[in-house]
Amino acid sequence: MTPVQLSLSYGQAFVAPERRRHRSSMSVRFPEPPLLAAKGACALISDSTLRNNLAKQAGDLSVxxxxxxxxxxxxxxxxKTSATRVLRALNAWCFSQNRQMSDGSYVSSLSAMVYRGREAHLFHMGDTLVFRLRGAEFEQLSRDHVTDLGGYRYPSRAMGMDSGLEIDYASMPLKQGDLFLFTTQAVQGTLMPSDYVRLIREDASDLDAACERLAVAATGRAQERGYGGDQFCFQLVRIDALPEASEDRPGRVYGDLPIPPELSSGDRLDGLEVLxxxxxxxxxRVYHVRDLHSGREMVMKAPSPELSSRNAYLEHFLLQQWVxxxxxxxxxxxxxxxxxxxRFLYYLMAYxxxxxxxxxxRRHPQACLMQxxxxxxxxxxxxxxxxxxDLLHQRIHPDNVLIDAHGQVVLADFSACHLRDVDGHRRSREVIRQLGLTEHSAPEYALEDDVGRRSDQYSLASTIYWLLTGDLPYSLAPNRLRSHTDLEQLAYRSARTLNPEVPVALDDALRRALDPQRALRFRRMSEFxxxxRPPRIPGQDSAEGSTQRPRESTRFWQGVAGILLLLLVLSWLMR
Known part of the structure; x- marks a missing residue:
């Protein structure tokens, strides 16, 4: 007998006057059973402010x-971990974009509910609304985060509003027949709880029709009260079936898989042959493998068989593919x-x-500066x-950079790659400590100070300095620092003393990017x-133009001098 799985139905309705910009977005995703067991189903609604020129884009982007x-x-x-990390990463991206915009922003309210097994998980920020109808009980599950400014109500604690994101989280058991209503702040002041219950229960078998009834009633009530027909959107989700309690688990997931044994050339694993x-x-362990079915050559990366289940690197390894x-x-x-x-714990990369x-x-010691x-x-x-x-690589050095036959550069090895979030710095430090520092690591790693994008900037600049000169910028490698007083020993060696072809401007840029103090480096990677950029080498045409311009200038002033001389002679003759 096939076990019962989670099943749900949903309906939607959207009404917006043509003269107003659409600013809301909503969606439901119900994946196939393997993913449904591991991640569940999602229902979301997003809403931005009316006075935002990017309102529609902001709503769509968050969903x-x-x-x-x-x-x-x-x-x-x-x-909770999955949704929270995704929301924080999305918020960081939106906030960084907003700082560069003057007309509009990616600020939006968002309510997301994940249905997995016999539980629902609500993640909420801003002023969107989520209700639950269970029997005759109609309950608001979300909280309104609203600020009044100049007579207008604006959402607070919304997506993209600040660098840090406060997320309301709640989990609740599900019952068959539960109905969840998602809507926006525009509906406030139109329908009463009794109206919701009556209009939904009128014919709950057709959820699209129920949403249409809600939209029509809200629009009519708004017009009766004299504040016009704002846009209204309604989304209903009904729980049709729940899995048995014993089935409420994701099953054998990626993290439960065993570590592969030690492999050698000719060994096979999951249809992959080790080359x-x-x-x-x-x-x-890193292997060059070939898929026996498709013939594709790939790189397999797996944890070392000696790692224990509590090893910090093993926990981090599970994040690398997603990162x-x-x-x-x-x-x-x-x-x-x-x-x-x-059947084993590993991931595959392009070869x-x-x-x-x-x-x-080593093979191109005579390569020119342009190359x-x-x-x-x-x-x-x-x-x-x-x-x-919003990722940090944290181990940029020459052995982690690949160059193919066409000169294409590919950055590889993400063993220390870290998603910047609130709770990940401690685990990141543990991973870095296990992997060890390199001579291109920024000083803050050795001193266990805060790290960030400018730490990657240092490693990048150190690698480039090595590429241009064949040496390191400091006589004392930063990975050998023991205290902050050792920073005084880091005296930058000009790249021009080792390679006179390095332009002065580039040497100055390297000096700044390699400053021992993180705060004194370039603020943005784009500046570095x-x-x-390679120095501009003028072409033949520009060279000719540069010789012609002085000649033209000389002729112009010669003509002016001749005219003045003629006028002077005429003035003498007229006396």
């Missing part, structure tokens, strides 16, 4: 962004999906046919792509990247 990232989180994360062993460290999947850039290695279900930056530098700056610019784009997704 689509949450759905895209939530269902991609690692299976071993629980609902070679790329690296063995105390924390991980890298968030980045879409040709300069960052791609995650590959296996052609069959995994880059090339060599590390360290190997490239080296091209590599530096590509590497800067890779790091900037990570930062756009602008300094990495």
């Amino acid at each position: 689509k962004g949450f759905l895209a990232d939530y269902f991609s989180t690692p299976d071993h994360w629980d609902v 070679s062993v790329l690296s063995r460290t105390a924390q991980s 890298v999947e968030r980045v879409k850039s040709p300069f960052v290695v791609r995650i590959m999906e296996p052609s069959r279900p995994r 880059v046919k090339g060599e590390t930056l360290a190997e490239w530098a 080296r700056l091209d590599i530096a610019n590509q590497l800067g784009k890779a790091v900037q792509a990570l930062h756009h997704r 990247r602008r300094a990495l």
